[in-house]
Amino acid sequence: MKDSYLEAIKLIERLHRQFLEVVKTELDRNGIEDINNVQALILFNIGSDELTVGELTNRGYYLGSNVSYNVRKMVENGYLIQERSPHDRRSIRVRLSDKGLALCKNIAAMFERHAKDLEKGISSTKALESASEAYRVLERYWADMLDFRGRSSLLGTG
Template sequence: MSTPPSRIPTTASAGPVSYAIFQLARAHRAYAATLLRAMDLHPGQELLLMQLLDRDGQSQSELLEAVGLDHSTVSKSLRRMQEAGLLVREPAAHDRRVMLVHLTDKGRAMRKPIAALWQTLEETSARNLSEPQAQSFVQTAYAISEALSSRPLPTIES
């Protein structure tokens, strides 16, 4: 089993699981960002593309809900992706205020590269884990995610 970093801040000692999650998320995001840069994508854009590859023609609101990012981040990402020729945005016929997002041929061509990116990310991330450890990690990660999303925010004393 891997050992934790030797310099965990003393204030984080009350939350070793949370600090480990922070370190993991930071390392994972940095590696993913490196892979994404090689594809001329910014972090989060692959998530939007994956959603559109599964169901093209979603509204911006649907995409916001699907990826769980804030409005300004999604809007900025979609603008950049449109400028890169990956998608187009157009008003919906039923309501001109609703913007529908459609992939271009260039955007649809990202399916295989994105799948390869996720496979590389998975292989690298799980390379030191046995199959049972990997399965246990996935279950644990989803359990933590569920715990975080289903609890009211506590009051933190200062």
């Protein structure tokens, strides 16, 4: 089990890096230089929603430590519109601008191309669903570990 677990962790990390490279290649192919791959994925995940910066993190739309920096860069480059919430003036909400929506459509088209390519025999829906279920099991396991921080059972001491 340990070897399989460690292999899964390595694959998750490697797949994530490769996927970010795929998104970067898509941006480069379209001559888009004013946004990076992580920021493009944040935009895609926001879609038509209007969210606070905290919600971006809580919903898992952002992987990284400096979401405020990325939001600021996307606002500066015209991909996001940032406004104070009318209900809570301390809260800042973001939504996609027309430029952001256009990029979001571009990324959606990329995903559509990928899905069509995968359907041509590279993979099956069932195989991807099985992989996703395995990832959800790990996600729940790790989330449970974090919910019980500090307990000795996490350290294997009983």
